[in-house]
Amino acid sequence: xxxxxxxxxxLSIQEGENATMNCxxxxxxxxxxxxxxxxxxxxVHLILIRSxxxxxHSGRLRVTLDTSKKSxxxxxxxxxxxxxxxxxxxxxxxxxxxxxxxxxxxKLNVKP
Amino acid sequence: NxxxxxxxxxxxxxxxxxxxxxxxxxxxxxxxxxxxxxxGMGLRLIYYSASExxxxxxxxxxxxNVSRLNKREFSLRLESAAPxxxxxxxxxxxxxxxxxxxxxxxxxxx
Numbered sequence: 001x002x003x004x005x006x007x008x009x010x011l012s013i014q015e016g017e018n019a020t021m022n023c024x025x026x027x028x029x030x031x032x033x034x035x036x037x038x039x040x041x042x043x044v045h046l047i048l049i050r051s052x053x054x055x056x057h058s059g060r061l062r063v064t065l066d067t068s069k070k071s072x073x074x075x076x077x078x079x080x081x082x083x084x085x086x087x088x089x090x091x092x093x094x095x096x097x098x099x100x101x102x103x104x105x106x107k108l109n110v111k112p
Numbered sequence: 113n114x115x116x117x118x119x120x121x122x123x124x125x126x127x128x129x130x131x132x133x134x135x136x137x138x139x140x141x142x143x144x145x146x147x148x149x150x151x152g153m154g155l156r157l158i159y160y161s162a163s164e165x166x167x168x169x170x171x172x173x174x175x176x177n178v179s180r181l182n183k184r185e186f187s188l189r190l191e192s193a194a195p196x197x198x199x200x201x202x203x204x205x206x207x208x209x210x211x212x213x214x215x216x217x218x219x220x221x222x
Contacts, residue, residue: 031209042202042213043155088154090211098143098162099170100211104154
């Protein structure tokens with residue numbers, strides 16, 4: 001079964017609003033990553049957070065990680081129409097850096 | 113740098129036919145991966161290769177074989193295609209933590 005699961009499955013907001021997506025996973029991890037996928041394209045890496053980190057920022061992205069709850073959230077602030085895409089979390093497993101497990105994604109629609 | 117390239121971009125097969133999906137990366141990465149993406153399912157790992165000369169099964173390896181030809185190339189072979197293998201296939205490579213993805217191959221098996 002998949003390691004990570006995103007919530008919600010779909011999210012529709014107005015341009016300028018913030019978007020929050022959540023990811024839950026099942027086993028202990030080394031790292032958790034977020035990726036974006038535009039329709040019909042490959043995935044693009046957004047941000048990585050390590051298991052000993054609690055929060056990380058990159059531009060308009062803020063990621064948090066709660067290892068006690070086995071969950072992470074991705075916040076996109078001041079969203080733009082260009083942020084419309086699917087967002088996936090990916091985890092590895094403790095002591096196995098080479099295999100990555102993806103959730104089923106959150107489909108974000110930002111209306112202009 | 114081209115990054116990760118995949119060929120072909122589209123393919124239609126009949127049940128029972130075989131084909132090989134090609135993947136190459138020019139980032140000198142050790143690890144390479146093959147995933148399939150079905151609607152609403154996210155990505156599922158088929159096979160991966162942690163380094164040249166090694167391959168390992170992922171979550172859904174049945175019906176597939178792989179070859180890590182050299183450090184740059186990692187191919188995925190379907191020996192006898194089935195309609196259940198209709199999907200979009202992505203190749204990825206990774207140096208350390210971050211994966212870089214190819215544009216995908218859209219495969220339809222009739």
